[in-house]
Amino acid sequence: MPQGKPTTVPDDGLTTRQRRNRPLLVVHTGAGKGKSTAAFGLALRGWNQGWRIGVFQFVKSAKWRIGEQTVLERLGRLHEETGEGGPVQWHKMGSGWSWSRKQGEAEDHELAAREGWAEIKRRLADETHDLLVLDEFTYPMKWGWVDVDDVVEALTSRPGHQHVVITGRDAHPTLVEAADLVTEMAKVKHPMDVGQKGQKGIEW
Amino acid sequence: MPQGKPTTVPDDGLTTRQRRNRPLLVVHTGAGKGKSTAAFGLALRGWNQGWRIGVFQFVKSAKWRIGEQTVLERLGRLHEETGEGGPVQWHKMGSGWSWSRKQGEAEDHELAAREGWAEIKRRLADETHDLLVLDEFTYPMKWGWVDVDDVVEALTSRPGHQHVVITGRDAHPTLVEAADLVTEMAKVKHPMDVGQKGQKGIEW
Structure with missing residues (x-):
């Protein structure tokens, strides 16, 4: 919900309405829980607005179906x-992207990550979705599988009105710099610290 | 998703399975975005498990209907x-709790917060829900509207298998101490800092 007022009014030539409705680049990073969960919560909210939702899972649980996907x-x-709501597409890298002919073949994660990013660039250019969730996309960036400058250039120059949410630890500083909204989920306390494993409904 | 292994194995007499399925008290706190969104994301996940979901909104947007509620x-x-999934109840304090005869009467937020907590205590005792989201409940605790020791006692002694997620800034140290999983959502960067107001689909 909108809480409080902006602390500054920028001299950017935009009206409040134009500025309000500017598409956002959002990053959820940090070592704590909730990065992906909050991103899928935004997808829920966007669905309710009738937005065309596209989720792209790069690493985590790529072979699994998590509750949010269902x-x-x-x-x-x-x-x-x-x-009601909007259309939803959910793609995951695990056993090959659903649009790829290579689906099911032996995995090359780096190649698959590059393919995923290439497809997302095409979709950004085509304005295929209103909200894109790039789940765990910080890792292919961190590992050099995709070029950070290429990613940031494509994101900051994306046409139209496309919101993008990127999740994962260790967001690259260049990405943080380019983002409009960055939240760090920091771990204060986690059940695994005291010997508890993950459980259904909570972790997936 | 379950990532990694527990760092310690506790000497608590429980099997891994028993420990894994222990109900959790989760706290999302901090000044950043995503506390409530991630809690509603957990509700989504729990719904998919067939859990009986109960959401109780104490402060924020109490008069509004947010996308997640819809x-x-x-x-x-x-x-x-x-x-499919599980049953969902969504209650908000704004214009009087839906179970209260006082609905629509002039508001006394402190009284309403106490009533909300009293009802939640009854439901915890009755095991009405499998997952309870107490949204923005840190504030009534912070403001002394409800007694922190009473809250923590009722939560830590709750029967059966009820997960509880509490959101809001400034979680009381006693609550953090009692919780199993605590994440701090820290603000790194927010559009309001550069004069952008909230927008639909992103903020509500």
């Missing part, structure tokens, strides 16, 4: 059936 | 229609 894809079908 | 209530109706 629910967001279910909401996507609800959109097709009733017109 | 979607989670829609998922609750989907459960009634098709049996």
Whole structure:
């Protein structure tokens, strides 16, 4: 919810309304929980606005189906059936991107990450989605699998009104610099510290 | 997703399975974005597990309907229609709790907060929900509207298998001490810092 007022009024020639509706580049980083969960929560909110949602999972649980995928894809079908909300696409890198002919072949994660980013660049140019969640995309950037400058250039010059949310630890400083909204999820306390493993419903 | 292994194995007489499935008290605190969004993301995940979801909004947007409410209530109706997922209840304090006869009367926020907490205590005792989200509940605790020791006692002695997620800034140290999982959402950068106001789909 909007809380408080902006602390400065920029001299950017935009009206408040124009500035308000500027598309955002959002980063959820840090070692704590909630980075992806909050991103999928934004997808939920965007679906309710009728936005076209695109989720791209780069690393974590890429072979699994997590609860959010089931629910967001279910909401996507609800959109097709009733017109409520917006359409949802969920793609994951794990066993090959769903659009790729190489699906199911032996994995080359670096190649797959590059392919994923190339596809996302095309979609940004085509304005395919209104909200893109690039889940765990900080890692291919960190590991040099995709070029940071190329990513930031494509993101900051994206046309139209596309919101982008990127999650993962160790967000590259150049990405943080380019982002509009950056939250660090910091771990204060975690059950694994006291010997508790992950559990369904909470971790996936 | 379960990542890595516990760093210690506790001498608590529980099996790994028992320990894994222990209900969690989760706190999302800090000045950054994503505290409530990640909590509602957990509700999404829990719904997919068939859990009975209860959301209690104490302060923020209490008079508004946020996107998550629309979607989670829609998922609750989907459960009634098709049996998918679990049932959802969403209560907010704004114009009087929905179970209260005082609904719509002139507001006394402190009284309403106490009533909300009293109802939640009853529900915890009755094991009404599998996941309870107490959104912005840190504030009534901070302001002394509800007694911190009473809250922590009721939470730590809750019966059965009820997960509880509490959001809001400035979580009381006693609550943090009692919690199993605490994440601090820290603000690194926010559009309001550069004069941008909140916008639909992102902020609500």
